[in-house]
Amino acid sequence: MKQLILEGIEEYAIDKTRPEPELLARLAEKTRAEMQFPQMLTGRLEGRLLKLLVQLCRPRLILELGTFTGYSALSMAEGLPPGGRIITCELSIAARNMAQAAFDQSPFGDRIEIRMGHALKTLRTIDEELDFSFVDADKESYPEYYEEIVPRTRPGGVILFDNMLWSGRVLDPKDAEDRAIDELNTTIARDDRVENVLLTVRDGVQLIVKK
Numbered sequence: 429m430k431q432l433i434l435e436g437i438e439e440y441a442i443d444k445t446r447p448e449p450e451l452l453a454r455l456a457e458k459t460r461a462e463m464q465f466p467q468m469l470t471g472r473l474e475g476r477l478l479k480l481l482v483q484l485c486r487p488r489l490i491l492e493l494g495t496f497t498g499y500s501a502l503s504m505a506e507g508l509p510p511g512g513r514i515i516t517c518e519l520s521i522a523a524r525n526m527a528q529a530a531f532d533q534s535p536f537g538d539r540i541e542i543r544m545g546h547a548l549k550t551l552r553t554i555d556e557e558l559d560f561s562f563v564d565a566d567k568e569s570y571p572e573y574y575e576e577i578v579p580r581t582r583p584g585g586v587i588l589f590d591n592m593l594w595s596g597r598v599l600d601p602k603d604a605e606d607r608a609i610d611e612l613n614t615t616i617a618r619d620d621r622v623e624n625v626l627l628t629v630r631d632g633v634q635l636i637v638k639k
């Protein structure tokens with residue numbers, strides 16, 4: 429993933445953001461040491477943003493697509509009100525195993541349920557109203573995820589899509605992933621069902637509120 433923000437500024441923003449708990453710092457380290465593509469992990473800046481947004485929105489149910497090793501799920505779980513829970517979807521068994529091990533060590537881990545399989549299939553089995561969603565799985569499916577999530581979200585509910593600047597490739601889309609992200613950004617900005625801001629945090633975060 430290409431860094432989009434000036435290098436010194438990105439580091440400055442991370443440094444001036446509250447540190448993550450020790451367990452999350454260790455999880456990030458373990459992920460970097462043992463997993464392929466560790467750059468997929470959201471990390472401190474975005475993780476703390478997710479926690480704060482969850483604290484503000486007080487969701488009862490969060491849906492996450494793309495657990496990886498559990499960093500973003502644990503960040504959101506920290507901000508949940510009592511009784512709140514997270515359903516997170518993952519395909520990779522290795523990722524699931526590392527995530528579940530981290531959840532088992534966390535005081536917030538029992539708020540998180542991992543569902544294995546293609547996220548689209550899992551998503552279609554969910555018949556509860558969504559308060560908050562964080563989408564961070566395969567990019568080609570993003571448009572389908574969006575169309576499944578918006579009708580399932582309650583009015584006032586929040587939806588976040590990660591990597592929506594896609595290392596800058598949205599400026600000159602070349603392949604199916606680039607086009608899926610660029611076209612979804614256009615769809616969201618024109619969709620009367622929602623309000624949105626495309627935040628230039630890390631690799632771009634679409635912050636969407638259902639009307």
Ligand SMILES: C[S@@+](CC[C@H](N)C(=O)[O-])C[C@H]1O[C@@H](n2cnc3c(N)ncnc32)[C@H](O)[C@@H]1O
Binds near residue numbers: 470496500547548
């Ligand atoms: C960018 S990573 C998620 C990072 C995670 N949110 C974090 O903060 O550490 C994307 C994850 O989505 C998973 N994934 C990819 N395609 C998927 C699909 N169709 N259904 C479910 N999970 C998928 C990958 O295995 C990978 O672990």
